[in-house]
Amino acid sequence: MVTIAEVARHAGVAPSTVSYVLTGKRSISADTKSRVRESIRSLGYQPHVHTRGLGITRTNVIGLVLPLRAGTYVPAVMRFVTAAVTTARRYDMDLLLMTADDGLPALRRAANSALVDGFLVLDVEKEDARLPLLRQLSIPSVLIGRPAAARGLTCVDLDFEAAGAKCVEHLADLGHRSIGFLGAPSAVYRRTTGFAHRAMTGFSAAAMRRGVAATALSVEEDHDSVLRATEVLVRAHPSMTALVVHNEAALGGITACLRAAGRHVPGDIAVVAICPDELAERMSPPLTSVRLPAEELGRHAVELLVAKLDGRQPPPLVLLPPKLSRRASTPDPVDHAPAAVRQ
Amino acid sequence: MVTIAEVARHAGVAPSTVSYVLTGKRSISADTKSRVRESIRSLGYQPHVHTRGLGITRTNVIGLVLPLRAGTYVPAVMRFVTAAVTTARRYDMDLLLMTADDGLPALRRAANSALVDGFLVLDVEKEDARLPLLRQLSIPSVLIGRPAAARGLTCVDLDFEAAGAKCVEHLADLGHRSIGFLGAPSAVYRRTTGFAHRAMTGFSAAAMRRGVAATALSVEEDHDSVLRATEVLVRAHPSMTALVVHNEAALGGITACLRAAGRHVPGDIAVVAICPDELAERMSPPLTSVRLPAEELGRHAVELLVAKLDGRQPPPLVLLPPKLSRRASTPDPVDHAPAAVRQ
DNA sequence: CTGAAAGCGCTAACAT
DNA sequence: ATGTTAGCGCTTTCAG
Secondary structure (H helix, E strand, O other): OOOHHHHHHHHOOOHHHHHHHHHOOOOOOHHHHHHHHHHHHHHOOOOOHHHOOOOOOOOOEEEEEOOOOOOOOHHHHHHHHHHHHHHHHHOOOEEEEEOOOOHHHHHHHHHHOOOOOEEEEOOOOOOOOOHHHHHHOOOOEEEEOOOOOOOOOEEEEEOHHHHHHHHHHHHHHOOOOEEEEEEOOHHHHHOOOOHHHHHHHHHHHHHHHHOOEEEEEEOOOOHHHHHHHHHHHHHHOOOOOEEEEOOHHHHHHHHHHHHHOOOOOOOOOEEEEEEOHHHHHHOOOOOEEEEOOHHHHHHHHHHHHHHHHOOOOOOOEEEEOOOEEOOOOOOOOOOOOOOOOOO | OOOHHHHHHHHOOOHHHHHHHHHOOOOOOHHHHHHHHHHHHHHOOOOOOOOOOOOOOOOOEEEEEOOOOOOOOHHHHHHHHHHHHHHHHHOOOEEEEEOOOOHHHHHHHHHHOOOOOEEEEOOOOOOOOOHHHHHHOOOOEEEEOOOOOOOOOEEEEEOHHHHHHHHHHHHHHOOOOEEEEEEOOHHHHHOOOOHHHHHHHHHHHHHHHHOOEEEEEEOOOOHHHHHHHHHHHHHHOOOOOEEEEOOHHHHHHHHHHHHHOOOOOOOOOEEEEEEOHHHHHHOOOOOEEEEOOHHHHHHHHHHHHHHHHOOOOOOOEEEEOOOEEOOOOOOOOOOOOOOOOOO
């Protein structure tokens, strides 16, 4: 291993001089400087990561904090990783995937040892335990998600409130006057996960604005629960002609469950999903959906972090606007469709 | 910042004693141990990774070398990453995704600066420029792939030779006597990529053993090339009743192309693919396939690396046996099928 | 402008 | 079973 001492010997100077050439913290004669540079090159010297007093030298590594808790759906997380790693490459940076269940010690370790230049944090909860630490660390971080107290932090997220609203707008424009909402498992709402809550809020508020009847229900992950929820909705609200689904697990069986409850998609009931585009496209019939833009979120997150590392002051919050793609599950109203019923 | 010295003072012992309590590298009296532990807790001590003598202490980070060259199909690579990151977590290790196009400087940097404990190298070519460096580095590495000179290195790969053979065996068992092979683009064979070559070799050798007529063709990635290749095969070998396809890009259009050449799958011609299972399942008709087990390769690779880090001596080469899943594209022979023709 | 030398927090010989 | 001490590679005083 080639050390600073060897470089110094090779260049005929003191170790400290080499250090100063590297850090630029004091002026060095052009002659010495070039001699040291030459030695560095010819010996192939590489600074040793574990001995940088203050993070003066960048590591060009971004710490991506993604706890692999039980129940984490890894492929979904990987969509973020793919986007982040691709974007990071454009800035000549690498990604350290930090998957420890309890992030705190790992975060502290990585920050203190100057292993990474900054953090990207996934899976952010409303009252996230990691926030105080992140604020206090010397290296910057960007959150994917939207905690309650974002003060002093940078966040990227989909505007889930607008997403919920957009679903309602689309359906109301098509003439629907009674709309159901199938949300995440109730545990998600009980935890302070935020995004689920915000989508539901957006949905309800938009329904009020448009004078549309709205009924929201949380749905567990098992098939039975989906079946029961749809039946409840259909029975209690026979005039309901549209459904918004914000639950990827439930999505797979939704058409079949509605059919079991006596409703045909899209003839009897229209469906809009909030989910990744690929998923919506692959359903039969293909579902109109507001997309969950993992790719864009990942890309923006990296770009925000790079901006902070460069000393720029990026906006504290980037909220991606929702984009609705219309597919077969929300056709134009036809004459023989069940009459829309005013609330 | 709480240091080991402060903990020592607080517990009334020497710094080294604290260190030994932490590392467990020598026996400490139960009394002292608990006193030190108590001090650590009450002072909130966090080890500072910044100063570990020689790379004796591990960083618990694995460097995953995956050059994101132009043309790299990221989702395919991510299948390895997913498997690797999940397995690494089980050993309490993290993954550093090193995506620089030219791996050499990055490899050297990571190794010299003790950023990672070892490397996992993807995308290994037969004469890989990184091999000499990897051999000479002080940290271990595991290759996914199979270079020509594997001496001193550890490799994991699918046994592509057996995979090619397995396709032939299956088809020969069904009575086919003339089989075609559509391989990777010719550039892949010209480059020393190995796996393509080995699959083809296995195919040809098995055909010889079984006394089956074999015709191999390389296929470019564009649709036209697929069309042309199938036509050539069908025309030149009218008695051909089966096809082995080792080319993911060509797979999508293969059924249509055969149809255009006047052959129906599986009525007129049977098809076996070497590709990920998901892909084969989603085709219509679903294709019999030998699966490309990215998940297992990733898992094995991490496990081999961990073994080396623990000072164990893992086998230098793990060759996963091919697994053939039969699907609709290779039905049992029926009476009205074209008569099998002996060579 | 440059060297010598004292640490940084920690580990591992070498002592007892 | 524990303490003492000499480094690890690098930065940063302190002296010229």
